[in-house]
Structures are given as structure tokens and as C-alpha cells.
Amino acid sequence: MMKDFGVQPYLFPMPTYMIGTYNEDDSVDVMMMAWGGICAEDMVALNLEADHKTVANLRARGAFTLSVPGADTMAESDFFGIASANKVADKFARSGLHATKSSRVDAPIVEEYPLTLECTVERMEDEPYGLRVLGRIVNVLADEKVLDEKGKIDAGKLNAFLFDQMRNGYYAVGERIGQAWNSGKDI
Numbered sequence: 001m002m003k004d005f006g007v008q009p010y011l012f013p014m015p016t017y018m019i020g021t022y023n024e025d026d027s028v029d030v031m032m033m034a035w036g037g038i039c040a041e042d043m044v045a046l047n048l049e050a051d052h053k054t055v056a057n058l059r060a061r062g063a064f065t066l067s068v069p070g071a072d073t074m075a076e077s078d079f080f081g082i083a084s085a086n087k088v089a090d091k092f093a094r095s096g097l098h099a100t101k102s103s104r105v106d107a108p109i110v111e112e113y114p115l116t117l118e119c120t121v122e123r124m125e126d127e128p129y130g131l132r133v134l135g136r137i138v139n140v141l142a143d144e145k146v147l148d149e150k151g152k153i154d155a156g157k158l159n160a161f162l163f164d165q166m167r168n169g170y171y172a173v174g175e176r177i178g179q180a181w182n183s184g185k186d187i
Helices: 051-059 071-082 091-095
Strands: 017-022 028-033 034-039 043-048 062-070 100-101 108-110 115-127 130-142 159-163 170-173
Touching: 017 108, 028 034, 028 043, 028 071, 028 091, 028 108, 043 115, 051 062, 051 108, 051 115, 051 130, 062 108, 071 091, 071 170, 108 115
Parallel strands: none
Antiparallel strands: 017 028, 017 062, 034 043, 043 130, 062 115, 100 108, 115 130, 159 170
């Protein structure tokens, strides 16, 4: 028997992505987001509330990085979702993480995050449900520690974690259980 929960944003898994931008004083701002993802081969879509400091930074700079954090940075990444740069100006500095400037876009690269997409803002759409930001991926950076023997990114080595909207938990990801476009071919 199924239990009815009404209208809820209950979908699992939800990503834990980190949006990196620069503030007007060139300090680093990082925000955790879960509502978004890949929407085309070279595009990402971010669904945000317009009052975030990150949104002001996106409008001003026209660029951002989108990173996948590893479980080793879960506490710092969670802090970036708790603290608002509108209220905590030094939130990135408080984290103890390190950032360098991207050579391709006007945004920071957090050194401790194993996978980072460097993006330009293509469109910002105010919708009844919030703000949708469409970003073009101009480059992907991956730490060598997450590469396999052929030099490709190994998702299992990312040590990524996911968000559970239903119980507000984080879950580790990593075990490969099948091959896409192959595991079901015998059916």
C-alpha cells in the first residue's frame, strides 16, 4: 500500500553542487545547491532564490564554477548551505578551504573539490517558482586523484555525497553496480 504525502519536493537522489562566485570585493563566495543539474551537453541549469548573494554575484560577474564536493569536505560544504554571504561576509574564509582564480571564467576554483565545471552565465530567467540560471560549460577540471588508469574521471573516486530532501540527510556515493546502456540489454 502506498502512503500519500501530497505535494513535496521528494526526489532522490538530489545532488550537492557547490556554486563558486566572487563578491564585489573579490572575496570568494560558495553556496551549496541541490536544485539543478545538466540540461544539455554543454549547459547547466541552477534553480535559485533571487535573494541569495550568489545571485547578485552571478548578475555582476556573469560567471561561476559548479563543483562536486567530496565527503571529506562535507562539513565545510554544509556550512556553505547554512551560512548566507548576505549575513556572513567571511564565510569562505571561515571554512578553511582554499581557492584559486579560474583562467577561463571570472570565478573561483575551490582546490579541495575534486570536480569543477567552469561556466559562463547565458541566461537568468525569473519564473513564478524562482530564478533559473542557465550556464554554459566552458571547461571541466578534475583532480588527478579521481582519474582512472586511462585518464578518465572515475565517479567512484569522487567520494561524492547526495542530499536526501525527505529526511535532510547526506549519503555517500561510490559503488558501481552496472553498465549504462548495457545492463538491461538482455531484457
